[in-house]
Amino acid sequence: MQVLYTASAQATGDGRDGHVRTSDGVVELDLAVPKEMGGAGDAANxxxxxxxxxxxxxxxxxxxxxxxxxxxxxxxxxxxxxxxxxxxxxxxxxxxxxxxxxxxxxxxxxxxxxxxxxxxxxxxxxxxxxxxxxxxxxxxx
Missing domain, CATH: 3.30.300.20 (K homology (KH) domain)
Known part of the structure; x- marks a missing residue:
């Protein structure tokens, strides 16, 4: 397969209770475990x-x-x-x-x-x- 585009992102912190950021900075968000799974649920997952x-x-x-x-x-x-x-x-x-x-x-x-x-x-x-x-x-x- 000829790759036409590659997205790159990095996760830091505590995984599901951490932070993600794409290499170009377009996506950057905090993450939180959903309430249904015992977390705070106050951020994306x-x-x-x-x-x-x-x-x-x-x-x-x-x-x-x-x-x-x-x-x-x-x-x-x-x-x-x-x-x-x-x-x-x-x-x-x-x-x-x-x-x-x-x-x-x-x-x-x-x-x-x-x-x-x-x-x-x-x-x-x-x-x-x-x-x-x-x-x-x-x-x-």
Whole structure:
């Protein structure tokens, strides 16, 4: 694979109760363990960052496949939920739910576009077979 871009970030402090910063300084935030996991919950956490990245990446992939199919995805929205919990082997695992709203697309076309986007999206390609993922398609049509 020819790498077109590399993002670089550094974590300092106490991991989930620490600080992250990208090498270019565009992203710089404090982190906190979520209240649901016994923390203060007063700052961002890695699952929020993963959810934001996945939602944005999947939405881009969706727009690419829609453009190829000449489908109008005006008003489309992708929501990502990332869950974390014990994996039963002494570690932790993630779950992902993607909810894709395509209000101006017929249901069968919307489902095809989401399936195609799932094949194009780098996050989907990285997590396939490793993270339990649920895709939900919502349309007005």
């Amino acid at each position: 890695p699952e929020q960052l993963f959810a934001a990245g996945y939602a944005a990446c999947f939405h881009s992939a969706l727009r690419v496949v829609a453009r190829r199919a000449k489908a109008d995805v005006t008003g489309s929205v992708v929501d990502a939920e990332v869950g974390i919990g014990p994996n039963g082997s002494g570690g932790f695992g993630l779950t992902v739910t993607l909810v894709v709203d395509l209000p101006s697309v017929e249901r069968s076309v919307a489902e095809q576009l989401v399936e195609q986007a799932e094949q194009v999206c780098p996050y989907s390609n990285a997590t396939r077979g490793n993270v339990a993922t649920t895709l939900t398609v919502r349309t007005a049509a």
